[in-house]
Amino acid sequence: MIRRLWSPYDGQPMIIVDNLTRCFASGGKSLVAVDRLSFSVKEGEVYGLLGPNGAGKTTTLRMILGLLQPTSGDASVDGFRVSQFPDEVKRRIGLVSASAGLYQWLSPREMLLFFADLYSIEPAVARERLESLVDLLDLRRFLDQRCSTLSTGQKQRVTLARALMHDPPIMLLDEPTRGLDVVGTHVIFEYIGHLRSMGKSVVVSTHRLDEASQICDRLGLLHRGTLRHEGTFAELQQVTGCVTLFEMFLQLMNQPSLMSNSLTGGLSG
Amino acid sequence: MSHEPCTSRHLGPLASMRWWRMTLKELREILRDRRTILTLIGMPLLIYPLLGVTFQKLLVSQAANKSKIEYRIALVSQRDSRVFRDLFQKSAILRAKQEGALDLPRQEPAGTVDDPIWTFLESRDKSATVDVDHFVANRSADVGVRLKSGGEEGPWEFELTYRSASLFSLDARRAIEDRLRTINDYVVLERLHEQDPSFVMPLGLTLKSVVPTDAGSSFSMATLIPLILILMTVTGAVYPAIDLTAGERERGTLEALISAPVPRHELLFAKYLAVLAVAMLTAIANLTSMVITAYSNGMEQLLFGSGGVSFRMLILILGLLIVFAGFFAAVILILTSFARSFKEAQAYLIPVMLVSLAPGVLCLLPGIEMTAWMSVTPLVNIVILARDVFDGRAQPIWVVATLLSTVLYSAVALALAAKIFGTDAVLYGSEGSWADLIRRPTLSRPAASLSQAMACLAVLFPAFLVLSGVPGRLMGEWVAGRLIGNAIITIVLFAVMPLALARWSSIDLSDGFRLRGATIASFLAATILGLSLWPFAIELARFQTNSLEQSDAIKELFERVSASLNAIPLPAKLLALALIPAVCEELFFRGYLQSAFRSGMSTSLAVILSSCLFGLFHVIATLSFERFAPTCFLGLVLGWVCYRTGSVLPGMVLHTIHNSLIILMQAFVKELAAMGIGTEADQHVPTSWLVGAGLAITLAIGILFSNAQGKQDVAATSLIGDNSPAAPGA
Ligand SMILES: Nc1ncnc2c1ncn2[C@@H]1O[C@H](COP(=O)(O)OP(=O)(O)OP(=O)(O)O)[C@@H](O)[C@H]1O
Ligand SMILES: [Mg+2]
Numbered sequence: 001m002i003r004r005l006w007s008p009y010d011g012q013p014m015i016i017v018d019n020l021t022r023c024f025a026s027g028g029k030s031l032v033a034v035d036r037l038s039f040s041v042k043e044g045e046v047y048g049l050l051g052p053n054g055a056g057k058t059t060t061l062r063m064i065l066g067l068l069q070p071t072s073g074d075a076s077v078d079g080f081r082v083s084q085f086p087d088e089v090k091r092r093i094g095l096v097s098a099s100a101g102l103y104q105w106l107s108p109r110e111m112l113l114f115f116a117d118l119y120s121i122e123p124a125v126a127r128e129r130l131e132s133l134v135d136l137l138d139l140r141r142f143l144d145q146r147c148s149t150l151s152t153g154q155k156q157r158v159t160l161a162r163a164l165m166h167d168p169p170i171m172l173l174d175e176p177t178r179g180l181d182v183v184g185t186h187v188i189f190e191y192i193g194h195l196r197s198m199g200k201s202v203v204v205s206t207h208r209l210d211e212a213s214q215i216c217d218r219l220g221l222l223h224r225g226t227l228r229h230e231g232t233f234a235e236l237q238q239v240t241g242c243v244t245l246f247e248m249f250l251q252l253m254n255q256p257s258l259m260s261n262s263l264t265g266g267l268s269g
Numbered sequence: 270m271s272h273e274p275c276t277s278r279h280l281g282p283l284a285s286m287r288w289w290r291m292t293l294k295e296l297r298e299i300l301r302d303r304r305t306i307l308t309l310i311g312m313p314l315l316i317y318p319l320l321g322v323t324f325q326k327l328l329v330s331q332a333a334n335k336s337k338i339e340y341r342i343a344l345v346s347q348r349d350s351r352v353f354r355d356l357f358q359k360s361a362i363l364r365a366k367q368e369g370a371l372d373l374p375r376q377e378p379a380g381t382v383d384d385p386i387w388t389f390l391e392s393r394d395k396s397a398t399v400d401v402d403h404f405v406a407n408r409s410a411d412v413g414v415r416l417k418s419g420g421e422e423g424p425w426e427f428e429l430t431y432r433s434a435s436l437f438s439l440d441a442r443r444a445i446e447d448r449l450r451t452i453n454d455y456v457v458l459e460r461l462h463e464q465d466p467s468f469v470m471p472l473g474l475t476l477k478s479v480v481p482t483d484a485g486s487s488f489s490m491a492t493l494i495p496l497i498l499i500l501m502t503v504t505g506a507v508y509p510a511i512d513l514t515a516g517e518r519e520r521g522t523l524e525a526l527i528s529a530p531v532p533r534h535e536l537l538f539a540k541y542l543a544v545l546a547v548a549m550l551t552a553i554a555n556l557t558s559m560v561i562t563a564y565s566n567g568m569e570q571l572l573f574g575s576g577g578v579s580f581r582m583l584i585l586i587l588g589l590l591i592v593f594a595g596f597f598a599a600v601i602l603i604l605t606s607f608a609r610s611f612k613e614a615q616a617y618l619i620p621v622m623l624v625s626l627a628p629g630v631l632c633l634l635p636g637i638e639m640t641a642w643m644s645v646t647p648l649v650n651i652v653i654l655a656r657d658v659f660d661g662r663a664q665p666i667w668v669v670a671t672l673l674s675t676v677l678y679s680a681v682a683l684a685l686a687a688k689i690f691g692t693d694a695v696l697y698g699s700e701g702s703w704a705d706l707i708r709r710p711t712l713s714r715p716a717a718s719l720s721q722a723m724a725c726l727a728v729l730f731p732a733f734l735v736l737s738g739v740p741g742r743l744m745g746e747w748v749a750g751r752l753i754g755n756a757i758i759t760i761v762l763f764a765v766m767p768l769a770l771a772r773w774s775s776i777d778l779s780d781g782f783r784l785r786g787a788t789i790a791s792f793l794a795a796t797i798l799g800l801s802l803w804p805f806a807i808e809l810a811r812f813q814t815n816s817l818e819q820s821d822a823i824k825e826l827f828e829r830v831s832a833s834l835n836a837i838p839l840p841a842k843l844l845a846l847a848l849i850p851a852v853c854e855e856l857f858f859r860g861y862l863q864s865a866f867r868s869g870m871s872t873s874l875a876v877i878l879s880s881c882l883f884g885l886f887h888v889i890a891t892l893s894f895e896r897f898a899p900t901c902f903l904g905l906v907l908g909w910v911c912y913r914t915g916s917v918l919p920g921m922v923l924h925t926i927h928n929s930l931i932i933l934m935q936a937f938v939k940e941l942a943a944m945g946i947g948t949e950a951d952q953h954v955p956t957s958w959l960v961g962a963g964l965a966i967t968l969a970i971g972i973l974f975s976n977a978q979g980k981q982d983v984a985a986t987s988l989i990g991d992n993s994p995a996a997p998g999a
Contacts, residue, residue, distance in 0.1 A: 067696060068693045097524060101522045106298060118529035118530075120530075
């Protein structure tokens with residue numbers, strides 16, 4: 001596969017999240033799931049969006065893709081404002097979500113070609129890409145089996161292939177390792193390595209902290225909708241005084257006094 | 270951003286046919302599911318033959334139960350028998366001649382009163398004589414015959430024995446008398462003719478039998494067939510519609526679908542076509558199975574009318590079913606797009622099925638004919654048209670009106686469904702769910718959620734349908750009692766119930782019912798509107814009458830006011846028919862329903878939808894479709910007034926004044942007639958009145974527009990809705 005130079009504007013970040021806020025009304029209460037969140041991801045960068053359950057990671061990724069309307073703020077992808085050019089944004093992003101399902105009555109091959117069609121990929125190109133993805137993710141064995149008969153790991157690999165069918169420059173991975181065993185998890189992180197080698201910008205949200213600290217170029221620590229720390233793993237270790245991400249998490253959740261916006265602002269600048 | 274993004278669209282010839290490939294994919298998915306095939310297509314192939322067999326058994330056993338009329342005649346001797354049967358035979362020929370038949374019909378007697386079966390009982394012994402009196406007395410025979418005198422050539426004298434206490438024996442005797450009298454009459458006539466050829470009998474009778482046109486015979490199986498077919502088609506559409514929308518959401522494939530750069534309406538259109546295709550497949554399977562069953566059981570005349578099944582009729586029926594399925598698939602898709610799971614979709618669909626079944630059954634009642642307004646009432650029009658097609662009396666103009674309006678409604682419904690499908694509220698389910706109905710919210714909310722309003726309607730509609738008939742049954746002719754009963758039902762259903770529901774779910778009364786103050790100017794405008802709307806309401810009612818039936822419809826405007834009402838004192842009448850309905854209906858339709866609708870859709874749509882429901886309820890209350898347009902019109906005005914003023918109170922004033930005026934007009938009908946206003950079809954409201962009312966309405970609208978309070982109403986629900994538009998980024 002040829003590596004494609006997607007953005008003619010080198011140095012420009014691929015994803016810019018700008019003061020993104022989202023409120024939910026649930027049971028009469030208003031809950032701020034994402035609170036004036038700002039960060040950016042450069043071309044070819046793997047960005048880890050980490051945080052405890054309910055921190056707002058999924059909500060943020062959905063807003064970047066334009067699936068969820070922000071209450072205020074906006075994001076832009078490869079120079080396109082999400083609110084203005086939703087289709088251009090969608091064309092440039094591949095989404096892998098833990099909750100993604102497959103069409104039970106279709107085979108992986110049918111499903112992958114269907115999605116290629118949705119992204120207006122020429123049939124010949126789509127078939128070619130399908131072949132390379134089948135080799136990459138080892139789908140051959142169950143390519144023509146009905147999706148409902150696949151195992152969780154097999155399903156996840158089909159989902160990974162689905163997100164790459166239109167060869168997007170940006171990948172959003174939301175807990176891609178959920179429900180996978182050691183081998184399955186290994187496949188995912190190999191996949192992320194492959195994405196990086198292809199020069200794609202990746203935002204990954206995961207609870208696999210060890211792997212994340214190894215593979216991510218930069219990390220953002222999210223808690224209650226705001227970015228508490230941001231930087232490379234080494235920078236985070238320095239700022240928090242913790243050795244592992246796990247310790248940082250504990251600190252994050254136990255010491256609310258440390259988590260002031262000014263600190264985050266100072267870090268991310 | 271430092272650069273202008275270019276929106277290059279990769280729309281080649283490929284993209285243009287994509288909807289078709291998407292449809293195929295949806296169909297492939299549905300049809301690979303064996304359950305679908307089994308329930309939608311296999312079932313009818315099985316069920317109709319079974320039904321057919323049962324039905325035929327029923328017919329046969331019914332026919333067997335209905336005993337044929339058979340008269341048993343006992344004859345004294347073989348000679349008596351020979352003479353008597355000879356005469357009987359002659360009389361049969363004479364009767365046949367009288368009725369115009371050229372020769373004696375040689376068929377089996379039908380066993381009816383007109384054509385009974387005669388059985389002659391005689392001794393086998395040539396010389397024996399039978400005691401016929403004995404046989405009649407012990408019921409072995411119905412009539413006994415003895416030849417008292419007379420040789421081979423006559424004249425003869427017969428003695429008839431019968432049981433005077435038995436109606437059957439009596440009937441048999443009379444039938445014999447009739448038969449024998451024919452011979453006497455004939456001979457007498459011949460003789461008279463011989464003497465005076467110009468002689469004619471003073472009386473002549475011709476017999477002619479007709480089929481009754483009333484309920485008894487026209488409500489046959491044939492009337493039910495369209496309804497059955499329509500129900501089957503609906504069943505065919507429901508499962509794939511749920512599966513392709515709510516099901517996709519439930520299985521987690523919707524997110525990936527919405528992540529693709531495909532317009533949501535294109536996605537939905539492919540799904541719509543797939544649902545339509547499956548519905549038609551079901552319809553064809555049903556129709557085929559039905560026709561084959563009917564044909565093999567010899568019941569096609571019974572089921573498909575006297576003409577039997579014709580190719581043209583099948584094509585017509587299929588065409589109608591396509592239009593109908595097209596409409597219903599779109600309506601179902603609105604609801605299923607809204608639902609987030611299979612179960613929720615089913616819960617939404619049940620009230621819709623109920624609502625749609627009611628007019629369907631109503632239309633099958635005998636005596637209901639297609640009118641202009643029916644031909645544009647969704648669902649009703651198709652059911653009646655299907656019936657008329659079956660009967661072969663469909664008129665082209667109604668065919669066109671029905672088809673056009675249905676296609677239009679389908680398009681509107683589809684557009685609506687496309688708006689709802691895949692919105693983030695549905696995709697991620699942040700809006701209140703059905704579980705909210707059971708779990709009592711703790712914090713105050715500005716308005717009822719859409720789903721709560723739907724639930725409320727789903728309870729209210731059948732309750733209203735059932736209860737509205739009760740006062741009439743309980744109170745009989747006691748008009749005052751009926752008035753009180755109706756008032757109580759109105760208060761309970763339209764005020765107490767929504768208020769209680771709102772209280773229970775902590776809805777703020779001032780927001781959720783728009784129960785709050787309004788400016789003096791608002792009340793002024795409402796009063797003016799209340800005083801000036803009636804001429805247009807009357808003209809609207811007349812306009813629709815002009816198109817078809819005369820004058821009856823206009824009187825419908827005064828539906829609740831009948832002659833016997835005049836005995837009720839005017840203040841009581843105003844209270845029961847003007848004030849109470851106005852206040853309660855405003856509270857429910859404008860206060861509760863419109864506010865709830867506005868939390869989930871645009872204001873104009875909310876106003877239109879709640880007025881349509883307002884109209885629908887009045888149609889049901891009075892069982893006259895003609896009520897729909899004037900009531901809807903009033904509802905639109907009231908809805909707009911509520912939106913502009915931000916309160917239901919001005920609407921209550923308007924509504925009360927409007928109702929009161931119509932009741933007053935009824936009370937002073939003679940005085941009004943003198944002024945040229947009345948309910949006769951040819952009486953138009955004088956132009957000067959119309960112009961004056963028009964000016965007044967313009968003034969009122971002007972006042973409302975300059976009234977700034979309406980703007981307050983806009984933001985009331987935007988906080989809770991998840992569809993609030995995204996604010997542009999910095
Ligand atoms: N559709 C919704 N309606 C109401 N509240 C929501 C909705 N989606 C998310 N939330 C709330 O927003 C907050 C953030 O949720 P989000 O799914 O973004 O968290 P997360 O960081 O992805 O958590 P996890 O690690 O568990 O996946 C949570 O408190 C959640 O309850
Ligand atoms: Mg999540």
